[in-house]
Amino acid sequence: MLTMTTSDLFNSPPERVGLPEREIISxxxxxxxxxxxxxxxxxxxxxxxxxxxxxxxxxxxxxxxxxxxxxxxxxxxxxxxxxxxxxxxxxxxxxxxxxxxxxxxxxxxxxxxxxxxxxxGAGALQRAFDELKTKLAHEGLFDPQYKKNVPLLPKHIAVITSPTGAAIRDIINVLERRFPSIPVTVIPVAVQGKEAAPQIVKAISLANRAGLFDVVILGRGGGSLEDLWPFNEEIVARAIFASDLPIVSAVGHEVDFTIADFVADLRAPTPSAAAELITPDGEDWLDKFIGFEVLLEEAMQRSLNHWQQKLQWLRSRLRHPKDKLEQQAQRCDTLEIRLKNAIQKALTHSQNRLNTLVLRQKAQHPQTRLLQLTHRFQLARQNLIKAQSQIFIQKRQGFNEAVRMLNTLSPLKTLERGYSLTTLAESQTPITSSQQLKPGDKVKTQIAKGEFVAVVESINQ
The missing domain is CATH 2.40.50.140 (Nucleic acid-binding proteins)
Structure with missing residues (x-):
């Protein structure tokens, strides 16, 4: 039991009077x-x-x-x-x-x-589109050198698209109008949603493995970027690039572009345009066939006329076998005469050549050759002796002339004419000037016969 006085009532905080305690937080x-x-x-x-x-x-x-x-x-x-x-x-x-x-x-x-x-939204899809386009272009999937040629006249066309869409109706209408005899097989796939890309890849593989087709149309009608996104998937692009069959991309309208358009061997602005691009105009072909028929008839007529003329010419040349045999007999006689003449001419030529060889052999006989060499040796010996004698005479004359010239220039000859050679007695230096001497120097003088020594008494400069 709670008891309170008046002072307690007035001194207590007001929030505690009959109230629960407050929780205060920061x-x-x-x-x-x-x-x-x-x-x-x-x-x-x-x-x-x-x-x-x-x-x-x-x-x-x-x-x-x-x-x-x-x-x-x-x-x-x-x-x-x-x-x-x-x-x-x-x-x-x-x-x-x-x-x-x-x-x-x-x-x-x-x-x-x-x-x-x-x-x-579309921004992410566009960025993904640009990134994949850049990547595949860098790898070469868009390179024209890898594009396969579309046949001029397809034998069987595969169409990969939705079997209920407007695109398949447009394609079939165009094919029936232009060339209805070309068979067409529709490979149904989803063309929108997550399951579309794997189905398209399987359909391309099936078309290649079937062995029936020679060209494939891959297409659908127009739509937003999200609607067309299965044709921007990387697996679809690589399946198109790996395909052995040429693939024509026909996705959306003329302003729509997908990755499949860049990888495909041929891009058509619309599905209808794809059908027109891969098939010739049947009426044009029919007109051409009519023209070819006329040309063929004219060519056959010309050929027939030519062979008729040749037959007539051969008929005019046809002769009786007897005449032919007589002509051949005369030809045989002529050939026989020519053969005999040719043999006689060959024998004569061979006999003349044999005689020439005999003469040449005699000329090359060892005894004849020995006589020729002996004569050449005697002649060479005589020429050698004569040349030696002439050289000896020439050398003797040259020697005598050199001796004469040497004697003429010899200092001894000069001394015999009264000249002398004076040198210093000690150094044997030849005296050419009076300035080399002084009174009292001994000089040695050589004359033609002997020499003497003298003393210088005086010098006249």
Whole structure:
């Protein structure tokens, strides 16, 4: 039992008078509880919107706002997650985000944390289209050197398309109008949706394995980029490139382009145009056949006239066998005479050649050759002796002339004419000037017969 006095009533806090005790929490605790509540009760969500206020600080995290026409929400995508995104977020870009709802405790701001991001709508498809186009072009799948020729007159056409679409009706109508005798086989496939691409790949493989067709039309009617997307799949492009049969791509309208158009051996703007491109005009061919028929008749008539003329000419040349035999007998006699003459001429020529060889052999007999060489030796010996005698006389004359000239130039001859050679007695230096001497020097003088030594008494300069 609770008892209270009047003083206790007036001195007690007012909130405790008959009321439960209050729980007071801080702002941080409030934000933390709100964050836990949001993250616990809201699972991962897919959110679509437009990017704005995109910020990429040095930490590598992405911060942006995701908005639509009526609202916006702050978003964050941490580095470990945005590294797996294949594009860079841009202002105004339309994206699809898988995120969890959270709250930033520091500001109390409600936000979402993105785990995955991809481009939404046609933008993503167009980017994927461009990337695959660039990749396949780099690998050479669009190279004209790999394009196969479409036959001028197909024997059997395979059409890979939807059996209920407008494209197959257009193709069949054109084929029936232009060349109805060409057989056509429809290989039904889905041309839209996820199951379309694998079915198209199987159909191309089936057409190649069948061994019936020589050209394939792959097509469908027009549509959006998403509708035509199976024809932009990489598996379809590689199946077209690997096909042994030429493939004509006829997807969409004239303004529509798909990866299949670039890989295919021939691109038609529409399914109807594909049927026209691969088939000739039957009426034109019929006109050509009529023209060929006329030309053939004229050629046959000319040939028949030619052979008739040749027959008449051969008939005019035809002679009785007896005449032919007589002519051949005369020819044999003529040939016999020519043969005898040729044999006699050959014998005469051989006899003359034999006589010439006998004469040449006699000339080359060893005894005859020995006599010739002996005569040449005697003649050479006489010429050698004569040449030696002439050379000896010439050399003796030259020797005598040299001796005469040597005697003429000899210093001894000069001394015999009264001249002398004077030198210093000690150094044997020839004296050519009086300046080399001084009184009292001994000089040696050589004369023609002997020599003497003298002393210089005086010098006259």
């Amino acid at each position: 702002v941080s605790q409030l934000n933390r509880r709100a964050k836990q509540l949001l993250e616990t009760h809201l699972p991962l969500l897919w959110v679509e919107g437009e990017l704005s206020n995109v910020s990429v600080p040095s930490s590598g995290h992405w911060y942006f706002t995701l908005k639509d026409s009526d609202a916006q929400v702050r978003c964050a995508m941490f580095r470990n997650r945005n590294m797996m995104v294949k594009f860079r977020p841009q202002q105004g870009q339309h994206v699809l985000v898988r995120a969890r709802v959270s709250l930033y405790e520091g500001r109390g701001d409600y936000q979402i944390i993105a785990e995955h991001m991809e481009e939404a």
